[in-house]
Amino acid sequence: MYLALAAEILLFGYALFAYLRERSTIRAFVLHANDGERLRQHAGRLPGPFRGPALQFAGDLQRKTPLDEILCQAMIKTANATFGMAPAARVLLALALASLLFAPIAAALIEAASAVVRMRLELPSIRGPAGFPLARDAIDPAFHHLYAAFRSCVVLMIGAILVAGAHWLLNRSEVREARFIQALVEAAMLARPGAAAPVSGRLTELIAPDRRLIAPIAAFAFFILSAGAGWVVLYLTAGVKTANALGVFEVWPNVDRREPVAPAPGMILPTLSGGGSPIYPIARPPPTLTVGPEKIAIGNTIELGILDHDHLPPDWKTKIIGIKNLESFKDKNQLEITVAADRAVSMSAILELLEYLRANCALTRAYLVLRRNLVRMHRSAVATQAVIELDLARRTDVEPKLARLSIEPSTLLVSTAVEPSKSIKTIDPSWRRQLWRTIQAATAKSPRDARASWIAVSLEDRDVTYEKFLEILTTVDDTCAEVVDCGVPGRGLKFQLVESEAD
Amino acid sequence: MAESGPALLIVALGVAVIASLMAFALIRVRALQKTAEKLVELALGGHADEARIQARNANRDLLPLVDALGGELSRPSIAPVLKDALMLAAVPLPALALSIYGLAQMSAPGEGAVGTAASLLVGLAFLIPISFAAGFAIVALRRCSGRIVRGCHVTLLARNVRASTEPDTADTVRRAPRDARGD
Numbered sequence: 001m002y003l004a005l006a007a008e009i010l011l012f013g014y015a016l017f018a019y020l021r022e023r024s025t026i027r028a029f030v031l032h033a034n035d036g037e038r039l040r041q042h043a044g045r046l047p048g049p050f051r052g053p054a055l056q057f058a059g060d061l062q063r064k065t066p067l068d069e070i071l072c073q074a075m076i077k078t079a080n081a082t083f084g085m086a087p088a089a090r091v092l093l094a095l096a097l098a099s100l101l102f103a104p105i106a107a108a109l110i111e112a113a114s115a116v117v118r119m120r121l122e123l124p125s126i127r128g129p130a131g132f133p134l135a136r137d138a139i140d141p142a143f144h145h146l147y148a149a150f151r152s153c154v155v156l157m158i159g160a161i162l163v164a165g166a167h168w169l170l171n172r173s174e175v176r177e178a179r180f181i182q183a184l185v186e187a188a189m190l191a192r193p194g195a196a197a198p199v200s201g202r203l204t205e206l207i208a209p210d211r212r213l214i215a216p217i218a219a220f221a222f223f224i225l226s227a228g229a230g231w232v233v234l235y236l237t238a239g240v241k242t243a244n245a246l247g248v249f250e251v252w253p254n255v256d257r258r259e260p261v262a263p264a265p266g267m268i269l270p271t272l273s274g275g276g277s278p279i280y281p282i283a284r285p286p287p288t289l290t291v292g293p294e295k296i297a298i299g300n301t302i303e304l305g306i307l308d309h310d311h312l313p314p315d316w317k318t319k320i321i322g323i324k325n326l327e328s329f330k331d332k333n334q335l336e337i338t339v340a341a342d343r344a345v346s347m348s349a350i351l352e353l354l355e356y357l358r359a360n361c362a363l364t365r366a367y368l369v370l371r372r373n374l375v376r377m378h379r380s381a382v383a384t385q386a387v388i389e390l391d392l393a394r395r396t397d398v399e400p401k402l403a404r405l406s407i408e409p410s411t412l413l414v415s416t417a418v419e420p421s422k423s424i425k426t427i428d429p430s431w432r433r434q435l436w437r438t439i440q441a442a443t444a445k446s447p448r449d450a451r452a453s454w455i456a457v458s459l460e461d462r463d464v465t466y467e468k469f470l471e472i473l474t475t476v477d478d479t480c481a482e483v484v485d486c487g488v489p490g491r492g493l494k495f496q497l498v499e500s501e502a503d
Numbered sequence: 504m505a506e507s508g509p510a511l512l513i514v515a516l517g518v519a520v521i522a523s524l525m526a527f528a529l530i531r532v533r534a535l536q537k538t539a540e541k542l543v544e545l546a547l548g549g550h551a552d553e554a555r556i557q558a559r560n561a562n563r564d565l566l567p568l569v570d571a572l573g574g575e576l577s578r579p580s581i582a583p584v585l586k587d588a589l590m591l592a593a594v595p596l597p598a599l600a601l602s603i604y605g606l607a608q609m610s611a612p613g614e615g616a617v618g619t620a621a622s623l624l625v626g627l628a629f630l631i632p633i634s635f636a637a638g639f640a641i642v643a644l645r646r647c648s649g650r651i652v653r654g655c656h657v658t659l660l661a662r663n664v665r666a667s668t669e670p671d672t673a674d675t676v677r678r679a680p681r682d683a684r685g686d
Contacts, residue, residue: 075661076657079653082650091529091644094635097636097639101635113621113622173646173650199665202668207579
């Protein structure tokens with residue numbers, strides 16, 4: 001980048017220097033038109049394309065050849081002079097310039113391709129949403145370099161346009177030819193004042209640059225159209241630009257199935273900005289436990305009443321008359337359930353229901369439903385639903401534990417291998433970022449192992465709302481550090497509800 | 504990496520097409536230079552009519568010379584730009600084709616997205632600089648050929664102006680010329 005910029009600055013300086021040098025040598029040539037010997041000397045100092053015609057011009061002036069003939073010959077020679085490089089050299093120059101301008105992009109593109117291939121080789125077995133964060137972490141640096149390379153290229157391109165503009169204005173062949181022919185005419189007038197030159201006069205008139213307005217108007221129209229086309233492209237790709245600026249990704253699978261779990265009337269599901277796994281359609285979905293202010297129900301058949309000041313109705317247990325209906329949802333004698341609760345409901349009510357079902361219906365796992373607003377590239381945000389997996393069975397295996405979370409009133413106690421004991425105040429505005437960084441540090445060492453790990457959650461404060469509880473869990477599961485929903489599913493971490501230490 | 508095969512084929516074909524375009528533009532300039540010099544030699548050697556016929560039958564780039572060969576006092580004009588515009592329009596097509604193919608493959612469900620993405624990136628790393636170089640070269644060569652035609656035009660124009668300002672010597676100029684280029 002800096003090498004290319006230095007080359008552009010050198011080229012700009014060269015264009016300016018060549019113009020000034022040519023102008024001064026031409027001026028000296030004209031000033032000595034009266035002195036034959038010195039005119040020849042100055043003709044020899046002119047730039048290459050003018051040297052031949054100028055030397056012949058000076059010699060013919062000394063030989064007293066008719067002025068008209070001298071000027072005509074000089075003009076013809078100038079018009080046939082080759083300015084700049086030969087055709088083959090121009091092709092080579094084009095290749096060299098392209099290499100110079102696009103070297104950062106080409107290098108970054110190849111680096112990005114290598115990162116993509118490396119990512120596939122290193123993470124061959126990872127499928128589904130859990131692969132997104134790992135893949136993103138693997139290829140993100142390369143794409144950041146690519147972005148930087150494109151920015152460098154834009155800077156280089158602006159430099160190249162300035163150099164080309166300066167060269168076009170000062171040193172293009174038409175300008176140089178006209179400048180020298182003007183000098184020849186002036187030198188002739190000084191050398192032979194009053195001499196007639198009808199042929200060269202008419203020839204000068206005919207080959208003078210075209211000053212009609214057609215070319216500027218065409219150029220103006222071309223640039224307006226080009227700028228318009230540029231704006232259209234920018235308009236059409238504005239969504240991508242916005243997504244890039246926000247750091248969002250359109251990777252959420254099956255986004256058209258927007259909200260598979262229908263909330264009960266009056267119920268508002270918590271809307272969170274990250275974490276959770278997509279809900280995939282399955283042949284026999286688990287029954288939904290609905291906990292809303294106006295309805296508590298299991299599936300469509302078991303109505304348990306309504307909440308009374310965040311408490312379950314006193315007779316709710318007696319209403320579970322259709323408990324046997326849940327048998328049909330069991331798999332290997334174990335029950336899983338989807339929980340859709342109002343965001344303001346306290347976890348004590350939900351846990352009471354879940355613990356009852358665990359004790360009486362072999363409930364082992366609950367999928368806690370939340371909403372996410374995914375920012376789309378070309379449309380407004382789309383609401384979708386995600387789930388956090390909460391394991392309720394008492395764990396007896398020795399699967400590695402990634403972290404332990406203890407949710408206390410206004411405090412979170414986090415314990416990981418990296419930070420054995422960290423206390424985070426949930427009234428602190430940055431608590432989410434602190435928690436995310438703590439978990440990120442624990443997962444960074446071995447992302448693949450972290451995926452298989454589980455996180456122990458103990459709920460010391462059972463009055464925490466469903467929304468707050470999910471906010472904590474999704475922050476742990478989240479893969480993005482941004483405040484805006486980045487559109488990437490969570491890590492797919494498993495949460496295990498454990499007894500509180502006080503118990 | 505079977506999924507990257509078609510993408511790499513597009514890249515290879517694209518590079519070949521662009522290289523051919525550059526070679527064609529270069530050969531065209533050389534041929535134009537040779538023909539233009541021959542026409543001027545013929546015209547200055549007293550065979551203006553033959554030169555004019557040859558100019559009409561030759562490359563369209565030499566059309567601006569036809570009037571000058573006929574003795575008219577016409578200003579040097581610009582040759583038709585259609586061929587160059589077509590060549591320029593063809594230059595970015597391989598990169599566009601590769602992008603469209605790559606994006607279509609990546610949007611489609613399947614396992615090939617990663618390989619296609621990698622080959623798309625590598626392909627663009629080659630095609631972007633080569634396309635730019637080809638575009639620049641075609642424009643530069645076009646200016647080169649324009650300069651050649653202009654030089655020949657001015658040479659012929661000088662003869663025509665002489666003929667028009669000195670009608671008595673017109674035949675002399677045409678039949679027994681001094682080398683109009685001063686060589």
